[in-house]
Amino acid sequence: MQATPLTGPAAAPIEAGPLAIELRNVARWYGNVVAVNDVSFGLGPGVTGLLGPNGAGKTTLLHMLAGFLAPSAGEVLVLGRSPHRDPGVYRQIGLVPEREAVYAFLTGLEYVRFNARLQGLRDADGAALDAIRRVGLEDAMDRPIGTYSKGMRQRAKVAGALVHDPQVLLLDEPFNGMDPRQRIAMMDLLGQMAEAGRTILFSSHILEEVERVGTQILVMVAGRLAASGDFHAIRALMTDRPHMITIRSSDDRKLAAALMTNPAVFAVELTPDGCSVQTAQLGAFRRLIAGASRTAGVRITEVFSEDESLEKVFEYLVRR
Amino acid sequence: MASFVAFSEIVGITLRQLMGRRRTVWLLLLAALPVLLAVLFRAAGRTEIDSYSRIVFDTIAITILMPLVAILFGSGAFGAEIDDGTIVYLLAKPVPRWLVVLAKAISVMAVSIALAGGSTALAGAIELGPIGEDGLKAAAAQVLGVVVGSVCYASLFLAVSLFTRRALVIGVGYMLVWEGALSFMLPGIANLSIRQYALGAANAIYPLPVQESRLSSDTAFILAAVLVAVTLALAVWRLMRFELPGGSD
Amino acid sequence: MTAQNLQQMGTTAPLAASSPGGSIYDLGYRHYDGPRRGRSWAMWSLFVESFRSVWGFGRPMTAKAAPFILTGLYALPALFQLAFSSVISQEMTNGSGPQPELLAYHSYFSMFYFLVFFFCVAQAPELVCRDQRYRVLPLYFTRSLGRLEYALARLASLAAALFLVLMVPCVALFIGDILMKPDTFKAIGDELPKALPAFPANGLIALGLAAISLTVSSFSPRRAYSAIALVAYVLLAEAVPAAVFAIGQSSDWSWTDKLFLVMPISSLDGATNWFFGKALQPGRFTGSLTAEEYAIAALISVVLFTTVLLFRYRRVPA
Numbered sequence: 001m002q003a004t005p006l007t008g009p010a011a012a013p014i015e016a017g018p019l020a021i022e023l024r025n026v027a028r029w030y031g032n033v034v035a036v037n038d039v040s041f042g043l044g045p046g047v048t049g050l051l052g053p054n055g056a057g058k059t060t061l062l063h064m065l066a067g068f069l070a071p072s073a074g075e076v077l078v079l080g081r082s083p084h085r086d087p088g089v090y091r092q093i094g095l096v097p098e099r100e101a102v103y104a105f106l107t108g109l110e111y112v113r114f115n116a117r118l119q120g121l122r123d124a125d126g127a128a129l130d131a132i133r134r135v136g137l138e139d140a141m142d143r144p145i146g147t148y149s150k151g152m153r154q155r156a157k158v159a160g161a162l163v164h165d166p167q168v169l170l171l172d173e174p175f176n177g178m179d180p181r182q183r184i185a186m187m188d189l190l191g192q193m194a195e196a197g198r199t200i201l202f203s204s205h206i207l208e209e210v211e212r213v214g215t216q217i218l219v220m221v222a223g224r225l226a227a228s229g230d231f232h233a234i235r236a237l238m239t240d241r242p243h244m245i246t247i248r249s250s251d252d253r254k255l256a257a258a259l260m261t262n263p264a265v266f267a268v269e270l271t272p273d274g275c276s277v278q279t280a281q282l283g284a285f286r287r288l289i290a291g292a293s294r295t296a297g298v299r300i301t302e303v304f305s306e307d308e309s310l311e312k313v314f315e316y317l318v319r320r
Numbered sequence: 321m322a323s324f325v326a327f328s329e330i331v332g333i334t335l336r337q338l339m340g341r342r343r344t345v346w347l348l349l350l351a352a353l354p355v356l357l358a359v360l361f362r363a364a365g366r367t368e369i370d371s372y373s374r375i376v377f378d379t380i381a382i383t384i385l386m387p388l389v390a391i392l393f394g395s396g397a398f399g400a401e402i403d404d405g406t407i408v409y410l411l412a413k414p415v416p417r418w419l420v421v422l423a424k425a426i427s428v429m430a431v432s433i434a435l436a437g438g439s440t441a442l443a444g445a446i447e448l449g450p451i452g453e454d455g456l457k458a459a460a461a462q463v464l465g466v467v468v469g470s471v472c473y474a475s476l477f478l479a480v481s482l483f484t485r486r487a488l489v490i491g492v493g494y495m496l497v498w499e500g501a502l503s504f505m506l507p508g509i510a511n512l513s514i515r516q517y518a519l520g521a522a523n524a525i526y527p528l529p530v531q532e533s534r535l536s537s538d539t540a541f542i543l544a545a546v547l548v549a550v551t552l553a554l555a556v557w558r559l560m561r562f563e564l565p566g567g568s569d
Numbered sequence: 570m571t572a573q574n575l576q577q578m579g580t581t582a583p584l585a586a587s588s589p590g591g592s593i594y595d596l597g598y599r600h601y602d603g604p605r606r607g608r609s610w611a612m613w614s615l616f617v618e619s620f621r622s623v624w625g626f627g628r629p630m631t632a633k634a635a636p637f638i639l640t641g642l643y644a645l646p647a648l649f650q651l652a653f654s655s656v657i658s659q660e661m662t663n664g665s666g667p668q669p670e671l672l673a674y675h676s677y678f679s680m681f682y683f684l685v686f687f688f689c690v691a692q693a694p695e696l697v698c699r700d701q702r703y704r705v706l707p708l709y710f711t712r713s714l715g716r717l718e719y720a721l722a723r724l725a726s727l728a729a730a731l732f733l734v735l736m737v738p739c740v741a742l743f744i745g746d747i748l749m750k751p752d753t754f755k756a757i758g759d760e761l762p763k764a765l766p767a768f769p770a771n772g773l774i775a776l777g778l779a780a781i782s783l784t785v786s787s788f789s790p791r792r793a794y795s796a797i798a799l800v801a802y803v804l805l806a807e808a809v810p811a812a813v814f815a816i817g818q819s820s821d822w823s824w825t826d827k828l829f830l831v832m833p834i835s836s837l838d839g840a841t842n843w844f845f846g847k848a849l850q851p852g853r854f855t856g857s858l859t860a861e862e863y864a865i866a867a868l869i870s871v872v873l874f875t876t877v878l879l880f881r882y883r884r885v886p887a
Contacts, residue, residue, distance in 0.1 A: 066412060068564040085560050091414045099405035105336055117329045118413035120322035160409065343794070350801060357812055364820045375815045384804045392797050399793070488793040489635075489691055492800045496683050496690075 019044055019077075020168050020199035021065060026074035028060050035060040037223040038074070043201060043216075047194045050203040052220035058203040059098060061220070062172050065201070066095045078168055091119065094161035098172035098203075100153060104146030108137050108156045111145055115160040131163040136185060150177025158186065162193070169193065171202035245285065248274035248302040249293065258296035262288060274302070326415045330423035333410075337400060338393050338431050347389065351439035354381050358443035369458045370529045372447050377440065377462045378530045382518055386436040386466050387499070390473030391491035393432050397424045398555075399481040399488065408564065417559045421552055425475055432470040440466045454526070461525035468540070469518030472547050476514070479551040482558040510534035517544040611714040612722045619726030623692050635691045640734045643684040647672055647738030651745040674767050675845035677738055678774060679838040679853060685734055685778065686803060686834070692730070693782035694795035696723050701790035701885065720882040724783050724875065731775035739767040770844035774837045777867050780874035781833055787881050807832050814856060826856025830866040839863025 021043040028036040036057040052058050063069040064076050067083030067090075076082060083089045103111060112131050116124035132141045135155040140148065145156055154177055162169060169190075175183050190200050219227040249255045252275040256268045259277055264285050266278040279285040293300050357376045361367070401407040410420060444459030451458075473491075481487035503509040503516070510516040519533040520540025535543070625633030650672050678685070700706050709719050743764045750756035785802050786795035810828035817825035830836060835854070842849055843860035 063564050068408070068411070068562070070563070087411075087416060088414050090412050093412065095408065095412045097405065097408045099408075101405040103333060103337070103406055103409070105340075106333075114329055114333060115409065115413075118326050118410075118415055120326065120414065124325075346798075350805075353805065353809065357809070357816065360813060360816050364816050364822065366816065366819060371815065375812045379808050380805075380812060384801070384808060388797060388801050388804075395793070489796050492690055492796055493687050496687050496800070501681075501683050 020079055021201065022075075022077040023061075023065075024075040024077075026061075026064065026071045026076055028057075028064060028069060028072045034223050036064070036071075036220075039220075039223075039225045040074075041218060041225060041228050043199055045194060045197045045199050046216055047190050047200045047202070048216040048218060050201055050218045050220065051205070052203075052226075053205055055222075056220040057223040058205075058220055059172055062095075062170050062201070062203060065168075066093060066170055091164065092167040094164070094166035094169040096154075096157045096161045096169075096171040096174050098176075100150065100177075102145045102153055102157065105144055107142050107144055108132065108148070108152075108159070109141040111156055112141075112159045112163050116163045119164040121164055127163050128159075131159040134162070134189060135159045136182075151179055151182050154178055155182065155186070158189075167198060169198060169200045171200070173204060174202050175204065243279055243285075244276065245279065246271070246274050246276045246304055247289070247300060250299040250301070251296075254296050255293060255298045255300075258292050258298070259289075262292060264288060323415070323419055326413070327419055327423045330410065330415075330420060331427045334397055334424055334427035335431065338396060338427065347392075347435055350385060350388070351435050354385065354439050354443040355446065358447040361447045367447060367450050367455070369448060369451060369455060373458065373462070373528045373530055376443060376447070377465075377528070381436070381440045381443070381462065382465060382469060382515060383499075385439065386432075386469045386518070387473055387491075387495045387514070389436045390428070390432040390470045391477050391488060391495065393428045394474040394477030395481040395487035395491055397428045397478055397481070399485065402481070402485065407562075411559075411562060418556045421478070421555045421559055425478055425552055425555075428474040428478060429471050432474050433467050436470055437463050437466045457526040458528060461522040461528055464525055465518040465522030465528075468521040468544050469514055472514045472517055472544050475548045475551045475555075479555040479558070482555055482562070504532075507532070507534065511539075511543065514544075514547070516540065517547070605713075608713050608715065608718055611712060612718045615709075615714060615719065615722040616726050616729075619696055619723050620729055622695065623726060623730040636688065636730070639684055639688045639691065640737060643681055643688075643734055644737040644741060646681065647677065647741035647745070651741045651748075654745040654748045672738075672742060674739055674742060674764060675770070675842055675847045676850075677742070678735065678771075678841055679834075681738075682834050682838070685731065685774075688731065688734055689727075689778050689782035690796050690799050693727060693779075693799065694786045694792040696727060697783060697787045698790055698792045698795050701787075702792075706885065716882045716885075717879055720783075720787075720878050724779055724878065727783055728775045728779035731778055732771055735771035735774055736767065739764065739771065766844040766846070770841040773840055773844075773864075773867055773871070776871045777833065777837045777874075780871050780878065784874045784878040784881065787878060787885070803833050807834055826858060829854075829856055829858055830862065831870075833870065836863045836866040836870065840867040 019042040021041075023042070024040050026036060026039045027034065039061065050058050050061065060069060064071050065078060065083065067078075067086065070084045076084070078089060079092050081089055083093065103114070106114065109128060109132060113124055113128040116127045116131075121127045132138055135158050137152065137155050137159060140152055145153060148156065154174060158171070158174060161171070171190075175186065178186060190202070194200055217228070217231050218225060247255065252270055256270055256275045259265050259268050259275070262285075264279050264281050268278075269276045277285070289300070289303070354376050357380065358372070361372055361376070366372075398407065401410060441459065441463045444462050448455035448459040477487055477491045480490060484490065498509070499513055499515050503513045516533070516535050517540045519528065519530055520535030520537050521544065522528050522537075523533065523535075524537035524541070621627055624636050625631075672680075700709070706719075710716060714722075743760060746760045746764075747753060747756045750759070781803065782799055785799045789795045789798060810825075810832055813828055814825040816822075839849060839854065839858070839860050840863050843864040847860070849858075849860050849863075
């Protein structure tokens with residue numbers, strides 16, 4: 001695998017400012033199986049998506065950040081301290097685990113209050129009600145969690161994790177089981193927390209979730225950090241993969257013939273949508289297309305990039 | 321103050337967890353057995369410390385009821401949370417681990433004592449109450465034995481459940497093989513037998529006419545205290561190093 | 570995307586059907602038209618699979634530990650006697666008197682039954698609880714295997730495993746007895762008739778324990794609760810009748826010894842004595858019941874528990 005400039009031991013922090021989360025050459029293995037392999041990155045306030053297919057090591061990474069696993073090698077720091085064997089750090093960490101299990105016999109409010117009390121909050125009842133309101137669970141808060149739907153359960157877990165207003169919020173597959181409306185509400189909530197200076201890291205294998213919330217992403221593949229940083233920036237760095245651009249014009253056939261002669265163009269294909277072009281150098285191509293169309297006497301109506309979606313980026317990184 | 325709130329919250333959750341509806345019904349039926357046998361004793365027109373202690377207290381209350389109840393609760397207090405994954409909610413909190421273990425242990429002991437001790441007390445009152453002072457003393461001794469035994473079993477299997485997921489089966493094996501068979505064959509095991517601690521502790525109040533009670537009450541109390549201290553310390557040690565699996569990820 | 574694009578991207582599967590809107594590819598799957606094996610084969614397969622899983626085959630080493638260690642422990646006393654049989658036989662030829670019979674076929678189970686029972690406690694819940702806990706029963710029942718066949722195959726596999734556990738020490742005792750005699754062939758002829766009742770006796774014990782263990786286990790999807798329910802049932806079914814009998818002894822409650830018939834271990838033990846034609850030892854058995862009555866009780870309990878098991882599997886939510 002080729003290292004992109006942002007990965008590896010020398011990785012730069014994604015954002016400037018104090019780092020809430022820092023990993024230095026972290027690895028974790030179980031016997032002979034390596035779950036996380038030499039991962040380094042730093043995170044400041046904001047929402048960051050942790051992406052990767054199943055088995056990439058996302059949960060292992062989050063568990064290390066939450067202090068529930070010791071790294072086999074390297075150093076994990078949350079707010080400057082190692083979270084393993086240090087319960088005090090949980091004052092500043094909120095964790096939403098992936099497993100759906102909750103205390104089914106508690107009502108939603110009781111569950112959130114349980115979290116508030118164990119956090120030692122002075123006004124536990126008030127904080128619990130507030131957290132319930134933030135996730136929009138007021139109507140169901142007096143019902144046992146056992147009767148909740150998946151999405152409601154997920155929201156109860158989130159309420160329990162943010163009841164003490166932690167500096168760092170870790171969420172493992174938080175959008176699982178939520179309907180689209182709840183998803184948007186949850187994403188808004190995470191966005192608000194990020195604006196208030198909180199550091200939020202959530203894992204997902206569903207890309208549209210990530211695309212909407214955070215432009216910051218970490219991509220894990222087979223235990224290694226495959227990419228980190230701004231999503232669009234990462235896309236631009238992937239120079240060895242041809243970009244697919246579709247152009248609509250007054251005369252697609254003529255335009256195709258004109259583009260064929262250009263050395264930056266790999267292939268041209270006529271589709272019902274227009275003229276589809278593959279190129280390696282996006283910047284150069286954008287500059288030359290205006291001149292090419294002028295000389296061919298074709299008027300361009302629309303240029304769009306087909307594979308700027310995260311799905312494509314992801315597919316690309318995973319396949320490599 | 322904050323730690324007291326956390327403590328009572330964990331105790332509350334644990335009690336609700338342990339007293340699931342269906343399970344409580346079965347356990348109450350189990351606990352009713354000694355009481356029924358005591359009633360049967362009275363129906364047979366017998367009020368005797370000797371035979372009652374042997375037939376009901378020794379063979380049923382302290383050999384079957386007390387260990388089963390304490391093993392079930394002891395291994396379940398953490399075991400069920402680890403199985404279900406709810407342990408995360410408990411541990412992702414700024415609560416010292418010794419406090420978590422203490423809260424769990426106290427809940428488990430309370431429930432075990434309420435069930436096994438309550439049953440022993442009620443049965444003893446029915447059968448031995450009419451005998452007078454000696455009878456009451458014997459009944460109190462039996463309850464003390466069950467209390468000491470429950471506390472030992474509960475803390476032992478609370479600790480075991482943090483080391484293996486099959487704590488309950490190991491507990492049952494301990495009860496069947498170690499306490500049941502080996503301690504009859506090898507008398508030296510008495511120093512390492514919870515049943516002997518319980519019988520020895522009972523001797524502090526009244527010398528129960530139970531077969532092969534081998535420890536003096538002082539020795540029994542000391543050994544029981546050591547067992548509880550060591551197992552709970554092990555539980556704290558283990559919980560501080562508690563690791564979650566990587567998950568299905 | 571059109572089919573043309575897909576092909577350019579490297580899809581090489583031939584087209585099975587195509588229209589301008591979409592295509593179905595022929596991935597090479599074939600319909601099976603040949604003969605199928607029926608229920609009895611499915612039952613046999615489940616039996617084999619269950620038998621393997623009782624011993625932990627096809628599972629990690631940790632799953633093998635409990636069954637093999639318990640089998641070894643149960644056979645250990647007999648193996649000891651086998652190992653020292655040569656020493657013992659020399660003593661005998663030196664004329665130091667008849668060898669006292671320490672371990673005998675008919676009383677071996679009653680001495681070390683707790684290990685076999687612990688085998689049941691550890692392994693019976695493995696067989697039936699996981700399927701309920703992880704809700705995979707429908708996967709069985711939608712195949713040619715029915716609910717009753719499922720239950721019977723599981724029962725048979727546990728019984729077969731237990732039979733094996735029970736026979737190991739008997740075989741060791743048999744070999745030991747033969748090696749002690751100077752004339753091996755004559756010894757086989759003498760010993761074999763004495764040992765043969767071990768087959769029906771251990772068969773009944775295996776069936777009886779399997780029926781009780783599996784039936785009690787099948788009522789909870791959690792292994793832990795099944796195990797503790799099984800222990801509670803068997804220990805109390807042994808202890809409570811004995812207690813009631815002891816209470817009634819000074820009164821003229823003559824009926825109390827009939828309660829012994831519900832004792833699971835003791836009735837199997839009594840039945841074993843009946844198979845070997847031995848009288849019940851007074852130290853182990855009190856009351857007026859005969860070995861024959863225990864044998865009948867054991868048989869009835871096998872039938873009863875199997876019936877309950879089958880009823881349970883008619884209703885168990887799949």
